[in-house]
Amino acid sequence: MEIPAARDPVAAVREAFGEALLHVKEFRGETTLVLEAERTPEALDFLRVSPGLVYNMLSDVSAVDYYPNDYGERFDGGALGFRPERFGVSYHVLSMLYNRRLRLKTFAAEEDPRLPTATVVWPAANWLEREIADLMGIVFEGHPDPRRLLMPEDWHGHPHRRDYPLGKETVAFSFNEAEIRKHKPFATN
């Protein structure tokens, strides 16, 4: 079977998504495409199935918190046609056929951060997005299983946010449970 020639992912995405492709960036040989949040799952599907691209594995989904409010200026020196929001979420896809990686980045607002889920395209995104929802507090709309993943289900707050202080958690046993609960944010007495 003949393998179709590799296409430039930037040109292909620009052609298919036009204005939704907000920014392109190169660093250390890695390409980052910044896309509008609503179009990200669609773009992931486009990259997965298009001949000449075939990004056939989702390597990683990771989120970054640009708190405090320097995120607008710091990302690429502020020379942007759009304003980055507080949370950045990166989808790293890998094409085994053409042996290259690509990063799709999108931003979520500080107030009520919401993004569409990519689980419909990539089953692998299920847990990776749950981890982000748990630790970074970004809601993935349409996610099939939005429970907390790593933190206890009665936890308050999202520990990986930059404004969440680094602290410690005493291990709860039956003898000291009440003592620990007294110091919880939800304690009333």
Added chain:
Amino acid sequence: MAVATPPQSIEEQRSWEGNLDQLRGLVSERAITGETMLLNMGPHHPSTHGVLRLLLELDGEQIVSCLPDVGFLHTGIEKSVEDKSYEKALPLTDRMDYLSPMSNNMAYAAAVEKLLDLDVPERGQIIRVVCLELARCASHLVWLGTHAIDMGAMSVLLYAFRERERILGMFEMLSGQRMMSSYIRPGGVWRDVPDDFLPTLKQFLIDFPGKVDDYEALLTQNPIWKDRAQGVGVIEPDVALAYGLTGPALRGSGVNWDLRKAQPYSGYETYDFNVPLGEHGDVYDRYLIRIQEFRESMKILNQAVERLERVTGPYRSENRKYCPPLRSELGQSMEAVIHHFKLWTYGYDAPDEEIYNAIESPRGEIGCYIHGTGGNKPRRVHFKTPSFIHISALPVMAKGYLLADMVAIIGSVDIVLGDCDR
């Protein structure tokens, strides 16, 4: 599906019990009506290799659905790293996948090097390859022993740990630590190999292939082993890719993908070795692949030993802005003292950019995503770990098999919960 509201008071917490409504949509409707049975496997089950809880829905002995519950070992390593300079965060990475700390060190160090655009000298790269392949053997030995004991073959564990002990002894020679080695560091390795290391390694390379034959004699053609392993936990290549499986779990399904070949790092492109592949994607094929990987690792190690004897020179980068000067320089050079002080107090600045770098660990692809701040501490470090991905794919592998097969399936994907929860 609505998320259950967490309890708001101590009284609520006491009286709060999970109800079946939470599981609606995650288990089948038959479980809600009580037609099938919900069974907790773990978190203290010995075959879950740590603290993994599986909520299994059983129809008789058959698994209808499986809900993995993780997070019992969540230690916030990614959060702690944000508060440390790049060099000082390295020991934390040992504690993720505690069966192959060298691979974690390498994943982190390689990512930092990419962020800084730092080169590693040739001798440093060879020492790294030696460490990584020894770590692969040590990790596969624990997998082999525990996988076999889970399936009822008791003696393999003792043999496997006997050989692993020798590898850990070699790690102690290199780094002073058997397990939490922190030996591979950004820019190279901590120190050169000691004089007695190479003879020990050579003796090990002579002895070990025979031991691998012994393991195979115990298991590979054993009819009980074959009955338990063949045709169990089958995952098709396209499903494996969709769920993001990597390493032996992916190669067991016949997908030829090994980062050491595809995107070589640390000079792997110059070594001659093969990538073993499976056909059926079942437990048995994943077992065969790891056994063959022992032999491929031996091949790489033999070539690396020959190079270690030949190649001299620095074992870590000479760039004093990122790598500490030698101890011997400190007594003679003021500049060396300044660099030493600066590195161990402040560290170094890294650009306010993001990078993703992946290496092939014994379990699969460990990816390290680092976003710098422009200062000496990262804004965000995220580890994409193979165990995390593999546990998320357990429900697909387990569906339709028997409860007793679950143990074999967990063993065959080789999970480490420290790696999963971080």
